[in-house]
Amino acid sequence: MPQALEGSAAVARAVALCRPGVIAAYPITPQTHIVENISRLVADGELDTELVSVESEFSAASVVLGAAAAGSRAYTASSSQGILLMMEVLYNIAGLRVPLVMTCANRAVGAPISIWNDQQDSMAARDAGWVQLYCVDNQQAVDTTVQAFRIAEQTELPVMVCIDGFTLTHTMEMLALPTQAQVDRYLPPFRFARALDPASPRSLGMLVTPEWFSELRHAHHAALGRAAEVVERADRDWHKLTRRSAGGLIESFGDPDAPYAVLTIGSVGGTFAAALAECPPASPTRLLRLRCYRPFPLAALHEACRGVRELIVVERALSPGQGGIIGTEVRAAFAGMRGAPRVHNVALGLGGRDVPMETLGRLVAAARARRLPPFSIFDLQPERLPAEER
Amino acid sequence: MLEIRIHGRGGQGNVVAAYLLADAASRARRHCQAFPAFGAERRGAPVTAFVRIARRPILRRDAVKTPGFLIVQDATLLHEPDLAAGLLPGGGILVNTTLDAGEIRRRHGLEVVALPASALAERHLGRRLPNVALLGAFLALTRLLPTRALSEAIAARFATKNPEQNIALATAAAACVAAGAWKEKADAAGA
Numbered sequence: 001m002p003q004a005l006e007g008s009a010a011v012a013r014a015v016a017l018c019r020p021g022v023i024a025a026y027p028i029t030p031q032t033h034i035v036e037n038i039s040r041l042v043a044d045g046e047l048d049t050e051l052v053s054v055e056s057e058f059s060a061a062s063v064v065l066g067a068a069a070a071g072s073r074a075y076t077a078s079s080s081q082g083i084l085l086m087m088e089v090l091y092n093i094a095g096l097r098v099p100l101v102m103t104c105a106n107r108a109v110g111a112p113i114s115i116w117n118d119q120q121d122s123m124a125a126r127d128a129g130w131v132q133l134y135c136v137d138n139q140q141a142v143d144t145t146v147q148a149f150r151i152a153e154q155t156e157l158p159v160m161v162c163i164d165g166f167t168l169t170h171t172m173e174m175l176a177l178p179t180q181a182q183v184d185r186y187l188p189p190f191r192f193a194r195a196l197d198p199a200s201p202r203s204l205g206m207l208v209t210p211e212w213f214s215e216l217r218h219a220h221h222a223a224l225g226r227a228a229e230v231v232e233r234a235d236r237d238w239h240k241l242t243r244r245s246a247g248g249l250i251e252s253f254g255d256p257d258a259p260y261a262v263l264t265i266g267s268v269g270g271t272f273a274a275a276l277a278e279c280p281p282a283s284p285t286r287l288l289r290l291r292c293y294r295p296f297p298l299a300a301l302h303e304a305c306r307g308v309r310e311l312i313v314v315e316r317a318l319s320p321g322q323g324g325i326i327g328t329e330v331r332a333a334f335a336g337m338r339g340a341p342r343v344h345n346v347a348l349g350l351g352g353r354d355v356p357m358e359t360l361g362r363l364v365a366a367a368r369a370r371r372l373p374p375f376s377i378f379d380l381q382p383e384r385l386p387a388e389e390r
Numbered sequence: 391m392l393e394i395r396i397h398g399r400g401g402q403g404n405v406v407a408a409y410l411l412a413d414a415a416s417r418a419r420r421h422c423q424a425f426p427a428f429g430a431e432r433r434g435a436p437v438t439a440f441v442r443i444a445r446r447p448i449l450r451r452d453a454v455k456t457p458g459f460l461i462v463q464d465a466t467l468l469h470e471p472d473l474a475a476g477l478l479p480g481g482g483i484l485v486n487t488t489l490d491a492g493e494i495r496r497r498h499g500l501e502v503v504a505l506p507a508s509a510l511a512e513r514h515l516g517r518r519l520p521n522v523a524l525l526g527a528f529l530a531l532t533r534l535l536p537t538r539a540l541s542e543a544i545a546a547r548f549a550t551k552n553p554e555q556n557i558a559l560a561t562a563a564a565a566c567v568a569a570g571a572w573k574e575k576a577d578a579a580g581a
Contacts, residue, residue, distance in 0.1 A: 004416035004424075006409065030428075116428060137449075166428035167451050172412045173423045174447070267451050274450035352428060354453040 008033030071195030094129030116352020323375030398463030526560030
C-alpha cells in the first residue's frame with residue numbers, strides 16, 4: 001500500500017524491517033534524519049536492536065565492523081566529511097571481507113564547505129572495495145536497503161547504499177514499504193561463517209606479508225567482480241516477491257534504437273526520465289541509469305549501449321586535474337571496441353546546484369553540435385570567475 | 391501537476407505544512423512530493439518549502455520555479471521583494487494576516503486571500519502556529535482534496551499530541567474563506 005513518507009523515515013523503516021542486531025549512529029547533515037528516525041523506532045519499541053551512539057564517524061564504522069565480525073547484522077549511515085573520517089575503517093571493513101550495510105546520504109565534500117548534494121563523498125570511497133549502489137528515488141532507496149543486506153551477506157562484502165542528500169533524504173513522496181513477512185522471506189537470519197567466537201577462536205586482521213598480500217588483494221577484487229551477478233539476482237528475486245525492481249545494474253529507458261544516450265547516476269535519473277516524457281531532446285535519446293557502480297557493470301554497460309553512437313556520461317563529482325570519474329571508466333570500457341560510441345563527459349549539479357528538466361535537451365543538443373569538450377562542468381557560469389580562474 | 395510554495399519563518403512549521411499537504415494528497419490517491427528549500431534552518435529566518443501534487447507519478451526533482459499557489463505563513467514576508475517570483479499568471483496567494491485583502495493590496499500591490507491563521511490557532515491550540523489553519527483554508531479555496539484527507543494526515547502526524555484540536559482548527563479556517571474560489575485555478579493544473 002503506497003504511502004507518503006520522507007526518504008529518511010522510509011530508509012529507517014526499511015532498516016528496521018531487516019532486523020539489524022547493531023546500529024551505530026552519529027549525526028551529520030543530510031543523513032541525520034535517518035538515525036533520528038531509527039532512534040525513534042527503538043524508543044517506541046518498534047525496533048529491537050543494540051543502538052550505539054558513538055562519538056565520531058570513525059567509531060561508528062568501527063562499531064559496525066566489530067559487530068558484524070562477531071556475527072551480528074550491522075548498519076550505519078553517514079555523509080560527506082563523515083564518510084572521509086571513516087575512510088580508514090571503510091577500507092578495513094572491505095579488506096577484511098566483513099558484510100554490513102551503510103547508507104551514504106550523498107553530500108559534497110569540503111572545502112569549500114557545503115551541506116548540499118553531490119556525490120564526491122561516495123566517489124572518494126570508490127576504491128575502498130565496497131559494493132556501491134545508487135538510488136533514483138525513495139522507493140529504490142527502500143528496496144535497495146533490503147537488497148543490500150542480502151547482497152552483503154551472500155558476498156561477504158560491505159554494501160554502500162547511496163541516496164542523494166536532501167533531494168531524496170528530505171523529500172516526502174509516495175512509496176510502498178515491504179511487509180515484515182516479505183522481508184523475512186527474502187532475508188534469512190545472518191549466519192557469518194567467519195564470525196568471531198570465543199568458543200572457536202580465530203583472528204581477524206592479521207599482518208599480511210608480501211608473500212600473501214597480492215593474493216588477498218586479488219581475491220577481494222575477484223569477489224567484487226562476482227558480486228555483479230548477486231546484485232542482479234537480488235533485484236530479480238525482489239521483483240518476484242514485490243513486483244518492484246530497484247534498477248538491476250543499469251536501467252534503460254526511452255527509444256531502444258536511439259543513437260544518443262545519456263548515462264546518469266542517482267536521482268538526476270528521475271528528473272531526466274520526466275524530461276524524456278515532457279520536454280524530450282530534439283534527437284532520439286535513451287536514458288541509462290547506472291545503479292551498480294561497484295562492481296563496475298562492464299557487460300551490462302556494453303549491452304545497454306548497443307547501437308548508441310553518442311554517449312553522454314553525466315556525473316555528480318570530479319577528479320580535479322583529470323576530469324570525470326565515471327566518464328573516464330566508461331571511456332576505458334569502450335577503448336579499442338569496434339563501433340564504440342563517442343563518449344562525452346560532464347559533471348553537473350555540484351554542491352546542490354539545481355538540475356532543471358531542460359538540462360537533458362541541452363546536453364543532447366550540445367553533444368550533437370560537437371560543443372562538449374572531453375570533460376566539463378556543464379552548468380558552470382565561467383563569467384562569474386576572475387579571468388585567471390576560468 | 392500542481393506546484394505550491396510555502397513561505398514562512400523558521401519555527402512556524404513550514405516543512406510540517408508541506409509534508410501534511412503531501413500526505414493529505416496521498417490519502418486522496420494523488421501522487422505527491424514535498425521538500426524544504428534545502429539549507430540550514432534558523433528560527434525566525436525566512437524559509438520556503440514546496441509541494442507537488444499530480445494524478446501521475448512525479449519523477450522530476452528539480453526546484454519548483456513556477457508555483458501555482460503561495461501559502462504565506464507570516465505577513466512580514468510580504469515585504470520581501472521577490473516573494474511572488476515565478477508565481478503563475480492568475481495564481482493564488484493565501485496569507486496569514488489580521489489585515490483584510492484590500493489593505494494588503496494597498497500596502498503591497500498583491501491580490502491575496504487573507505486569513506487570521508495565527509489568531510485562529512491561538513484560539514484552538516493555545517499556540518500561534520498558523521500552518522494547519524492555512525492548509526484547511528487552502529483546501530477549502532481549491533477544493534483540491536476531500537476534507538477527510540487533511541483530517542487523516544493531521545491525525546497521523548499529531549497522533550500523540552492534539553489531533554482533534556488541529557482538525558477543528560482546519561475546519562474553522564476552511565469556514566473563513568470563500569469555498570471553491572480557487573477551484574478553477576487548481577483544476578487547470580490537472581491535479
